[in-house]
Amino acid sequence: MNAENIGRYIHERGDWPFFVWNEAALADTLAAVRYRQGRLFGRMAALGFELRAEAVLHALTQDVVKSSEIEGDVLDDVQVRSSIARRLGIDIGALAPVDRHVDGVVEMMLDATQNYAAPLTAQRLFGWHAALFPTGYSGMAKIAVGTWRDDATGPMQVVSGPIGRQKVHFEAPAAARLPAEMTAFVDWFNAAATLDPVLKSALAHLWFVTIHPFDDGNGRIARAIADMALARAEDSPQRFYSMSAQIRIERDDYYAMLETTQKGDLDVTRWLHWFLGCLDRAFDGAEATLAGVLRKAKLWDSLAGVALNERQRKVINRLLDGFEGKLTSTKWAALTKTSADTALRDIGELVTLGVLVKDEGGGRNTRYSLAPGR
Numbered sequence: 001m002n003a004e005n006i007g008r009y010i011h012e013r014g015d016w017p018f019f020v021w022n023e024a025a026l027a028d029t030l031a032a033v034r035y036r037q038g039r040l041f042g043r044m045a046a047l048g049f050e051l052r053a054e055a056v057l058h059a060l061t062q063d064v065v066k067s068s069e070i071e072g073d074v075l076d077d078v079q080v081r082s083s084i085a086r087r088l089g090i091d092i093g094a095l096a097p098v099d100r101h102v103d104g105v106v107e108m109m110l111d112a113t114q115n116y117a118a119p120l121t122a123q124r125l126f127g128w129h130a131a132l133f134p135t136g137y138s139g140m141a142k143i144a145v146g147t148w149r150d151d152a153t154g155p156m157q158v159v160s161g162p163i164g165r166q167k168v169h170f171e172a173p174a175a176a177r178l179p180a181e182m183t184a185f186v187d188w189f190n191a192a193a194t195l196d197p198v199l200k201s202a203l204a205h206l207w208f209v210t211i212h213p214f215d216d217g218n219g220r221i222a223r224a225i226a227d228m229a230l231a232r233a234e235d236s237p238q239r240f241y242s243m244s245a246q247i248r249i250e251r252d253d254y255y256a257m258l259e260t261t262q263k264g265d266l267d268v269t270r271w272l273h274w275f276l277g278c279l280d281r282a283f284d285g286a287e288a289t290l291a292g293v294l295r296k297a298k299l300w301d302s303l304a305g306v307a308l309n310e311r312q313r314k315v316i317n318r319l320l321d322g323f324e325g326k327l328t329s330t331k332w333a334a335l336t337k338t339s340a341d342t343a344l345r346d347i348g349e350l351v352t353l354g355v356l357v358k359d360e361g362g363g364r365n366t367r368y369s370l371a372p373g374r
Contacts, residue, residue: 009262011173011210017184019203021269029276030196036283037198037234043290044240052238053090055293058321059239059286060084064109067223067244070251075102081321084110093313104131105220112224113239116231119190122182125213128224132217143215148182151175156212169259172212181211189225193232201229202275203268210262223247230279241286246278254278296320299355299370306353311336312346316355319370326359326367 010016044052061081068075082096083106108128118124130146137143149156156172173181185207193200209222223244231237247254253274261271299320308316315335319327332343347368350356359367 009171009210010264010266011181011262013266015266017207017266019207019266019268021199021267021272025269026199026272026276029273029280030198033198033276033280033283034196036280040240040283040286041234041236044238047293051293051297053088054296055240055289056238057081057084057088057090057092058289058293059242060109060113062242062245062285063227063239064105064244066242066248067109067220068105070223070244070248070254071219075105080106088114093317094310100134104134107131108221109224109227112228113231114237116228116237120186120225120228122186125182125221128221129214129217132220138216145215148178148213149175149215156215158212169255170212170262172210178211178213182213185211189229197229197233198276198279199272201226201233202272204229205275206258206261206268206271209258240289241282243279243282245285246282250278250281292320292322303353303355309346311338311342312350315346316350316370327356327369328365328367 044055047055061077061084064080064084065075065077076096078096079098079102081092083098083103084090085092086095086098087106087110108131111124111128126146133143133145136145144150151174155174157168158170158172159166159168161167185204188207189200189204205222205226208225209218212218214221227239227243230243231239257271257274261268296317299316311332315327315332318335325331329340329343329347332338332347333340336343336346338346347356351358351368354371356368357371359369
């Protein structure tokens with residue numbers, strides 16, 4: 001091995017950024033993923049407009065919420081759903097108030113996936129970064145927003161552990177390299193496809209997060225870029241699955257695979273194999289989404305002639321969309337901003353209609369669930 005090719009990280013090697021991989025080792029996995037991808041889109045295309053919109057709304061909500069959660073930033077899923085619905089013109093009834101941080105994250109993700117065919121540029125990336133950090137702060141720390149990092153406080157490192165005993169997992173290229181590094185990346189991303197676009201998504205994710213060009217938000221923007229490439233692969237702005245939701249489930253493996261790859265050579269076969277497997281498992285989540293959308297449609301069809309108030313419709317939808325924990329009269333009152341007596345009356349009507357059933361327990365701790373078959 002030449003001395004120029006030796007370094008702690010792949011970006012320090014003389015052959016950076018010329019990635020290589022074993023096409024034969026990936027061929028079967030890639031073919032299987034592409035088959036499932038096409039089959040999923042075919043099934044979703046067969047749905048009516050409203051059901052398709054509901055599936056898209058669910059997938060995009062998952063993408064925004066889970067991509068932020070990977071980085072430890074917990075967003076209110078109701079706000080995210082409302083922000084997406086408003087921007088896409090999807091009717092979900094009353095919209096929740098949305099703070100500007102949530103709106104910014106949604107704006108970035110929608111620009112990446114809805115405007116997937118538009119060129120990726122430095123200015124567009126700066127806009128995404130500014131949308132992620134509208135106050136100019138990441139937590140309590142002021143950061144450079146809408147521009148490349150300058151390393152004024154030291155090299156960009158990915159670390160874990162308590163202060164004083166931190167472990168450095170990765171150190172990004174020096175700030176002085178960023179203009180040239182990002183020009184090369186953007187030119188490659190916008191160039192006419194010469195490889196499978198799903199593989200391009202995986203490479204773009206790895207390449208961007210290795211450059212790590214911003215003070216913060218690099219992981220979320222890397223995943224948005226990967227989603228943009230996947231939208232190009234499908235030539236559609238409609239998202240029926242969430243790669244970020246699956247990465248959140250596999251977060252430890254995700255970080256371990258990134259670290260191993262960034263400390264290896266330019267053969268990224270293992271990273272591509274992991275990415276394809278993760279994408280395949282994300283399709284399983286889409287199947288669950290489809291089942292939930294169809295269940296929701298079936299329930300509302302069965303209640304077509306039933307007079308329900310807005311509070312009841314709101315809570316039923318929350319249960320169908322994935323309500324955390326168990327429903328109680330106290331939670332009902334909080335969700336609908338009403339009194340305990342009104343909550344009990346609303347719930348009682350739904351129990352009589354067979355929409356809700358009482359779980360085991362009683363008194364103040366009575367819990368309710370959607371009736372089996374609903």
